[in-house]
Amino acid sequence: MLTISQLAAYAGVTVRAVRHYHKVGLLPEPERDRSGYRIYNAAAVVRLIRIRTLADAGVPLARVQELLDAGPEEFAGGVQEIDKDLRAEIRRLQDTRSRLARLAAGEHLALPQSVVDYLDRLRGLGVGERYIELERDAWIMIAAQVPHLIDSVIARKHEELDDPDMVRLYSFFTGEPDWRAGDPRIVEVADVLERLMIRAVEAGEVGADGFDDQFVALMDSTMLESAPGAELVLAILEERGWSGWTRIERVPADRLNTELPPS
Amino acid sequence: MLTISQLAAYAGVTVRAVRHYHKVGLLPEPERDRSGYRIYNAAAVVRLIRIRTLADAGVPLARVQELLDAGPEEFAGGVQEIDKDLRAEIRRLQDTRSRLARLAAGEHLALPQSVVDYLDRLRGLGVGERYIELERDAWIMIAAQVPHLIDSVIARKHEELDDPDMVRLYSFFTGEPDWRAGDPRIVEVADVLERLMIRAVEAGEVGADGFDDQFVALMDSTMLESAPGAELVLAILEERGWSGWTRIERVPADRLNTELPPS
DNA sequence: ATGGAGGGTTGACCCAGCGTCAAGGTCAAG
DNA sequence: CTTGACCTTGACGCTGGGTCAACCCTCCAT
CATH class of the missing domain: 1.10.1660.10 (Multidrug-efflux Transporter Regulator; Chain: A; Domain 2)
Structure with a gap:
């Protein structure tokens, strides 16, 4: 036993x-x-x-x-x-x-190669690292939200970068993203942006983009939080009849200054 | 938010x-x-x-x-x-x-192939399934105890089976292992066993076997528990000066009937 | 008989990465 | 006012045991 x-x-x-x-x-x-x-x-x-x-x-x-x-x-x-x-x-x-x-190979966490390439192109344009990080975070969210669309979205972004105005726009973002009210660059940026928007609307490139409204709002609020200048640019554009950031829209004249988007 | x-x-x-x-x-x-x-x-x-x-x-x-x-x-x-x-x-x-x-291939749990083969040989001799299971359980323990020795131990067992007396011994175990006192086969088995033991002692095959004493006692007690007849056979053999089962030993004459092994 | 060593006993917490109640507070809509 | 969806914290469950803790039992030497 x-x-x-x-x-x-x-x-x-x-x-x-x-x-x-x-x-x-x-x-x-x-x-x-x-x-x-x-x-x-x-x-x-x-x-x-x-x-x-x-x-x-x-x-x-x-x-x-x-x-x-x-x-x-x-x-x-x-x-x-x-x-x-x-x-x-x-x-x-x-x-x-x-x-x-x-x-390990991509070395950029949670991002497909196409986005990494795109960010590298922005770097090549002289965009500052802080702005690159802002873009990167946005793309991380987009890639997570619509992984099947990410490559085509990036392709469209590449096409947009063939427009000299877009290059001019990005050339503003070489330093720190801490622009204050009164910075003359703000109006310049708004001008360039408006030209781009007009051209986009004319080309019929504005409309359904595959994102839901909440997600667009989230992206917008991120931009506004991280880059103080963005708010100022947005304000100017809103005066001129544009709304949105991630997704741009023409605001009908009768709604101007009567119904502000929720901040 | x-x-x-x-x-x-x-x-x-x-x-x-x-x-x-x-x-x-x-x-x-x-x-x-x-x-x-x-x-x-x-x-x-x-x-x-x-x-x-x-x-x-x-x-x-x-x-x-x-x-x-x-x-x-x-x-x-x-x-x-x-x-x-x-x-x-x-x-x-x-x-x-x-x-x-x-x-899955071996189909016999916890047993090396050599043991499975050995058990098959016993089956071929007509040994009953119940006895085979007793043997199998004993081999499971032995294989777990001394896995490195198991093949050589089995080889020795195969040699022993070349002895006609061993075949005769196993030929007794064709039915159920529930022999009762008075069964004439008990004495026959003891006789065959004694002949085998004598020959083993003469051949110098008795001695160190690689198992520790406790383990040997465990094996013995298993046999005695599972097969009532074993106890009777052992009793006869003890009268004749043998002790042990798993490991057989000659008992010196002066210890006969004075010191019984613990049951 | 006594003390210590070396067994044994049950019980409870610990690891990863959450899933799945439980029991209740909050919010928006009808 | 009610309903249903969503939020909160807290706690147990799963796998396969490891690792204490606190205490009991046996044996041996003194």
């Missing part, structure tokens, strides 16, 4: 594991001696070894139960199913690995 | 996950509105997306923290280390798979 530690030693497991198997019902609780110690026989050793063999083979404890009591057919079936799970888990980890590799 | 569920939706995570990230300090707790609701801004969306990106890539949350705040070099280093962990985990699962495959 064996004590729990002897049993555990014979089966090559820890005492704690044996008690755990008792608790989950894998190994029946044996008799106790008069002092309360569990006393085991060889049958327990055998059962415990079989449990260990299955558990070491990757069988979840919950399934060890069924497999131990199963006939050869159910046993084979169960083993196959467990192998299927293992294969799936391995594939999952391999997917994870390749994602991790892409992530 | 966003509620927690809007934030979660933008980042593609669950509300519960967001709160979890707050608890573990990955995402700073934002301001609350007057009713206690958390209110988020776009910066939180961006940070949450970056957290998700890393977490989805298999980075443990504890490490996401460092990676988010790390420069490009530490980032690359951290990613490499995580990849190493992933590779190790994949290899572990693959090992598990092959073990599982061997287990």
Whole structure:
């Protein structure tokens, strides 16, 4: 007759594991001696070894139960199913690995390559790092929101950058984004922006963009929070009958100055 | 400004996950509105997306923290280390798979092929299934106890089976193992056994066997528990100056009937 | 008989990464 | 005013045990 530690030693497991198997019902609780110690026989050793063999083979404890009591057919079936799970888990980890590799290669977190290229183009235009970070954060959100559209959206952005006015616009953003009211650049930026907007409207490029209204509002509020100058530019443009930032719209004349957009 | 569920939706995570990230300090707790609701801004969306990106890539949350705040070099280093962990985990699962495959192929739990073959040979001799199970359980314990010796032990057993007396011995075990006192086969078995023992002693095959005493006692007690006839056979053999079962020994004449082995 | 060593016992907290109630407060709309 | 959707904190569950804590039992030497 064996004590729990002897049993555990014979089966090559820890005492704690044996008690755990008792608790989950894998190994029946044996008799106790008069002092309360569990006393085991060889049958327990055998059962415990079989449990260990299955558990070491990757069988979840919950399934060890069924497999131990199963006939050869159910046993084979169960083993196959467990192998299927293992294969799936391995594939999952391999997917994870390749994602991790892409992530390390791209070196820009949560951004597809096309966006990284676009940001590099902005850098090439002399745009300051602080503005780049603002853009980057916006693109992170856009990429998360509409991952299937991101490449086409970026393509359109590249086309827009072929317009000299757009290049001129970005050339304003070389320093820190802390413009104050009265900065002469603000009106200049508004002028350039208005020209761009007019051209966009004429080209019929204004309309459904695939984003929902809330998301557009979120993007706008981010810009306004991060760049104080943006608010001033927006104010000028609103006087001239434009509203929006992420998504530009012509405001009908009769609504001007009567219904302000929620800030 | 966003509620927690809007934030979660933008980042593609669950509300519960967001709160979890707050608890573990990955995402700073934002301001609350007057009713206690958390209110988020776009910066939180961006940070949450970056957290998700890393977490989805298999980075443990504890490490996401460092990676988010790390420069490009530490980032690359951290990613490499995580990849190493992933590779190790994949290899572990693959090992598990092959073990599982061997287990399914062997179809006999916790037994090496050599033992399965040996049991098949016994079956071929007409030994009953119940006895086979007794043998099998004993071999499970032996294989667990001395896995490195199991093949040589089995080889010796095969040699023993070349002895016609051993075949004769096993030929007794074709039915149920519930022999009662008075069964004439008991004496016959004892006779055969004694002849085998004598020959083993003469061949010098008795002695150190690589098992410890406790283990031998355990094996003996199993046999005695499972097969009532074994006890009777043992009694006869003890009268004739033998002791042990798993490990046979000549008892010196002066100890006969004075010191019985503990049952 | 007594003290210490070295077993044993139950119970409870710990790890990751949340899912899932529970029990109640808030908000917007009809 | 009610309803239903959403928010809050808190706590338990899952896997497979590891690691104390606090106390009991047995054996051996003194």
